Amino acid sequence: MKKKYFFKFFIGISFLAVQMMFGQTTTWTGSAWDNGDPSITTDAIVLSGTCNVTSNTSFKTITVQADAILNVDNAATITVQDNIQVLGTGQLILNNNTSLLQNNSSATNTGNIKYRRNATPMRQYEYTYWGAPVAGQVLNVFSPLTLADKFYSYNANVGVNNWVIENQNNVIVPGKGYAIRAPQGYTTTPQVFSGEFMGVPNNGNISANVVGFNPALLNYNLLANPYPSAINVITLLDNTNLGTLYFWTHNSAITNNVFTSSDYAIRTRTTGIAAVTGGTAPGLNIAAGQAFFASAGTTTTINFTNAMRVAGNNSQFYRNAQNVPLNYYVHLNLTNTLGAFKQIAFGYQEDATDGYDFGSDALASTEGAIRFYSLINSLSLGFGIQARAYPWSINDVVPLGYTTTQAGTFDIAIDHFDTFFADKDIFLEDTSNGTFHNLKNSAFTFTTAIGTFDTRFKIHYQDTSLSNDDFAGIENSVYVFKENNQPKIVSTQSNIASVIVYDMLGRVVFSKDKVNASEVVLSNLIANNQALIIKTTLENNVTVAKKFIF
Known part of the structure; x- marks a missing residue:
């Protein structure tokens, strides 16, 4: 018993x-x-x-x-x-x-869990691109004050390639992106929408259908991070056939019921560029709840996996990461006094070629008063991001082009660059007059008429208007040495205009302008027993970079 x-x-x-x-x-x-x-x-x-x-x-x-x-x-x-x-x-x-x-x-x-996500502040009539980190979430339950006909998905099929109205009672499909308009009652003052997803948390493999990208149609797929955590861009791109990602920033207010595609920030596996309307460039991770447009190499089914998920890195709302190819990029901005802005990036990547590389090269935005892009061989397309073959060569030349509907004065300037370029000159050649300008020293200002100009500018890493003998002579005419335990620079051919000192991380640790002398002592440079790059710009607009331990 x-x-x-x-x-x-x-x-x-x-x-x-x-x-x-x-x-x-x-x-x-x-x-x-x-x-x-x-x-x-x-x-x-x-x-x-x-x-x-x-x-x-x-x-x-x-x-x-x-x-x-x-x-x-x-x-x-x-x-x-x-x-x-x-x-x-x-x-x-x-x-x-x-x-x-x-x-x-x-x-x-x-x-069910509750996953709460704050969107970037929105104004009336504006949209945010969403995806659900949970299963079972209904569209109008997530945003009950959005009008019934203001929930959209995107059909990238060749015969459609357009927005499609979603029934407000539809359940959000994991991995699929949706454009959802701000709730009724929002005004012209930006307001945070605090969304709450409720459902079973997504986990494991999640599939999504994609349509192959046609450059003539620009048929991108609207996808979404399906997990309640961020996912890594590189792991996503290396394990799917996706190429370039586009993130909607809605920086601009709607005008006459039309949005501008200038609000898309662009990301490849190695770098990102800011939207035409400004803001930050996309980072290495896609936040939970975030939807995005993506080009696909072929029409197929891709799989999101747990291997793509990362801890933290979940605050920027809009294969493994260690397999990132070695890459170094320069970011340039084209601006004018009327507020026009375009950013491009070009660089050197160990798995890239000097031709078109799907997944590394991204088409430039075609919106706005100005377009700015780099060119690849004989292709007629302009690129916002261009990866070129590594190793880098000092003899490489990167053709640049621009289109403008505004005549006037413009500036081309360096936004930022990777440490690799800290000790390298970046010259802009203006073929209209044969001049070379070192963008490391200052922005280049020029005037232009309305039109398209694909042969005017080129990027060089040496001033080829000078002969090799000129280079050697100038290089050997600048000396950097210690005198009384302080760095001293002497130029024997031309007076020194300015000096900039970088550490090996590319940070400026010392600078001096308006030297106007043949020699200068860097008395305020603090000794730290480290390798430095000392860039000396002479009054003849030639720059000499030398490594120095101090």
């Missing part, structure tokens, strides 16, 4: 008790964990009250019981080895910029 009663007793033990009897378990009892803080080998049970997680925390499994709350805040990442269960009225809340990672791509989640 005792055995029978024991068997009945054992069968009646709750699932919760079984967890506590077998394996390491810790339970939140309303104010503390009864068996120590959770870890990747610990089953965590939130039994009652509210458990606030404000720093990165790991769990083997998570079970949130009815009426209990697990609240994640402060941009923390929770990492779960296996399953997540939210039972009854229990709540697992992930607040803005927090992340949920799951190691086991086969783990099965049950019950």
Whole structure:
């Protein structure tokens, strides 16, 4: 009889008790964990009250019981080895910029979580590109004050290539992007939309159909990060057939019911450029809830995977990362006094060629009063991002082009460059008069008529208007040495105009303008026993760079 009663007793033990009897378990009892803080080998049970997680925390499994709350805040990442269960009225809340990672791509989640995401501030009639990090989210439940006909997806098929109205009662498909208009009642003053996704957290492989890119049609696919964590751009691009990503910034207010595609920032696997209307360039990660346009090499099905997910890096809303090819880029801006702006990037990448490389080269924006781009061989297309073959050669030449509907005065200037270029000159050749201008020293100002000019400008890394003998003579006429334990520069052929000193990270550690003398002592340069690049610009507009230990 005792055995029978024991068997009945054992069968009646709750699932919760079984967890506590077998394996390491810790339970939140309303104010503390009864068996120590959770870890990747610990089953965590939130039994009652509210458990606030404000720093990165790991769990083997998570079970949130009815009426209990697990609240994640402060941009923390929770990492779960296996399953997540939210039972009854229990709540697992992930607040803005927090992340949920799951190691086991086969783990099965049950019950709904809440994932909260703040959009970039919007004005009336403006849209944000969204994707759901959970399964089961209905469009109009996510944004109930958006008008019924203002939910869109995009059909990139050749016969359509246009926006498609989505039924407001449709469930958001994981991996698919949607354009959702701001709620009714928004005004011309930008306002943050605080969205809340509710559903089962997405985990594991998630497929999405894409259409092959046709440059003549510009048929991009509207996709979305399907996870409640950021995903890595490089891992995404290296493990799919996607090439270039475009992120909508909605920097510009709508005019006459029309938006401008100048608001797209562009990203390839190695670099990004800001939208024509300004803002920041896209980084290496795509935040949770973020949708984006992407070119695809072929019409196929791609897979988002857990390997693409990353901890943190979840605040910029709009193969493995260590496989990034060696690459170095220069970013240039073209501007005028009327507020026109274009940014381009060109550089050197170990897996690139001097021809067109899908996934590394990105077409330039065609919007705005001005277009600015680099050119590739005989292609008639202009590129906003161009990857060229590595290793770099001092003899390389990068052709630049521009189109403008505004006549007047413009500037071409360096926005930033990788450390690789810290000790290298970057000359802009103006073929209209044969002059060379070192963009490292200052912006280049020029005037232009309206039109397209694809042969006027070229980038060089040496002033080829000088002969080799001239270069050698100038290089040998500038001396850098220590005198009384201070760096001294002497020029024997031309007076010194200015000096800039860089450390090996490309940071300026010293500069001096208006020297107007044949020699200068860098008395304010602090000795730190480090390698420096000392760039001396002479009054004949020639720059000499020399390495110096000080």
